Amino acid sequence: MKYYFMTLMPYAAIDQAERLKYDSAWVTLPNSLYDPKEGARLYQEYIDDLVRADQLGFDGVCVNEHHQTAYGMMPSPIVIASILARETKNCKIAILGSAIPLRDHPLTLAEEHAMIDTISKGRLITGMVRGIGAEYHAFGTNPAKSHERFHEAHDLIIKAWTQPGPFHYESKHYDFKYVNIWPTPYQKPHPPIWIPSQGSQETIEFASHPDHKYTYLQTFSPAVQVKKFLDAYRQQAETYGYEADDSQLGWSVPVYVGETDEQAIKEARPHFDAFRTIFAKMPMPMLLPPGYTSVNSLMRLMGRGNVSHTPTLEEAIKDGIIICGSADTVREKLAEHHDNIRFGHFLANLQFGTMPAEMTKANMHRFAEQVMEPLRARKETKQKTKQDNLAPVA
Template sequence: MKMLWFHLMPYLDLPEDFREKNPSVWVTIDSGLFDPVRAHAMYNDFMDELEYASQVGFDAICVNEHHSNGYGLMPSPNLIAATLARRTQDTAICVLGNSLALYNPPTRVAEEMAMLDCMSGGRLIAGFPVGTPMDTAYAYSQNPSMLRDRYREAADLVVKAWTTREPFAFNGRFNQQRYVNIWPRPIQQPHPPIWAPGGGSVETWDWCAQNDYCFCYLSYNGYKAAQTAMEGFWKVVDKLGKDRNPYRAGFLQFIGVAESRQQAIDLYTEPAEYFFGRSFHVDPRFAAPPGYTSEETQRAGLVGQIAMKRRNRGAEKMKEIIDNGYVVIGTPEDVVEQLREAATELNVGHLMLLLQYGNMNKELTNYNTRIFAEKVMPELRGLFSQWEDHWWPRPLPASQQQAPAPIGDGARKGGRNA
């Protein structure tokens, strides 16, 4: 099984009374709460944490895209991924991802991801999310009624841009480009692995299964709530006559691991309650712009995670957070047992792990990360070993990988002005 370290980059200093005084952490969040000087420290800590996860052996480090959002400080995940490409060596870099319908033209995504693939030596996982309603319809004012069609067309265009050797014209429903000829081009051929994060829409299951893209169920509601969505995906896979290779899928889970269960509860209660009480305090009026959810998905009774959270109102205290499975918490043995159960039941080969959440500081984040890497990861590594992961990057051989030159007095002296 592959284990990926996922960072949301949440703003760490939302006030205690944030929930009482603010209607939403997203879209309409009070810009007066943002301190750029504090953000300087936060960004550097966050990137340290990602790099640390790479050092201790996680298979990939993940970044994602959000807008006008107090729990996601990455409007451009590609900026962060670019720094990670320089500061890490063997770890896959999972950009999960670029919300394709927000880019005009979408070939910008093809170009930037090709850059990242070249810079990282072929370590890129290319994530294509539709994007949440808050990010797309509200923060970026994209028409929700056209969003999915735009997204699909953009994905087709990006893949065609990566795989077509000659300049071509693209005359789509939403995009017209006379000359498509991206430069640079990705190292991985025919293109980097494509992962599609989703909240459980019927169309995303179909699209991923048909195109052999990795379906990632990104929910903050834990694995117990994920069973309906994942089973829906696997049924589509079955219907198409494809194998149930667990690496077709990924799943996100919050983790809090420590030497004892009580210690884990003591350590992770504050950041977990911060996340579910403050970071995830989203005004439900932004949950369901008309047209964002297809009629087929409406009929299937599937709901997005903001709506799901509304149904589960009150799960902002640690007991409910644990009972609902939002955070898997405990000793390494407890966590191994729960993750093994989750991965097996959901049949997912890619576990995306949130080991930093809420207002968790770097020291605690790195502790959580280290204990997981040392004591949990080895126990889970062999799961699904009978399957081949066709959705993993194929980097250059070590002999062709180039490391950044060291920065220091010697390097400075060796510069052109030396």
């Protein structure tokens, strides 16, 4: 299993009382609540976190894209990934992902990702997403064209990376007379593609397709849902006639490691609560604009009843929406989830909500030293035992 550090870069300096006067932290929250000086401080801290993750031995660092929101200060993950291409030395740099259908000219993404891949000498992981519903309000892009544009933009980017140019790309929504990007990616045929999702059959079919075999990443979901969707991927791969490797599956989840279980819960609570209630919450019409999700999927979703329940930290821990506790507890939980769910990539969100820099730093150290390294050692022992057991047969 590979370990990644993930951050959303929330605007943690938000005035929570002011924020709560509005529906959500997205799209319509006045940006007069944003203070550029606080923003400058937070960017430094968050970039320090990402660079520290490389030094602590994480396999990768992850950034993502959200627009016009206090939820995350990365309207362009390209900017942050570009910095990391030079500031980090060994780790993978995962952009999870670029919201490709939002672009009227997705070739810019083929170019920018190729640049970062080259500058980092092949350390880029390219995530491709549609962007959540709120982005379609923020960007004005038509949500009813989102699926089509995603597939066409994906197709264009892959072709731009793999087919010799110049060539003419023609699809329903895009028509580019000259596709002939310089530079092309450092990795051949192209950087690994990851598809982050909160779970949809269409996405699983797309990611697991034999022509793709893209890594499917389940984000912010209860552990039972993670298992359900990762199993659905394995099942779909079987339907396609191959066995999915664990490296095709990943899970992204908030993690907090404290000195003791009690301390961990006490320390994580305000920041987890802020994550859920201040940053993540949004009204349904903002989350699911018409056409973003198929009518049939929406009917199923509405059938499930209360989808907007905000869990308490205890509920979230129980459901595996967050892993929180002492190092022993987190290590055991993670090992248990890994054995039960099986995934090749684990993305720990070690900063969430309003968590301040010192606390994030301590969390990262405890996770890296007392969770990640022991689990890596355990795996090596396990493999060694397995080999020792096999030896006498020969």
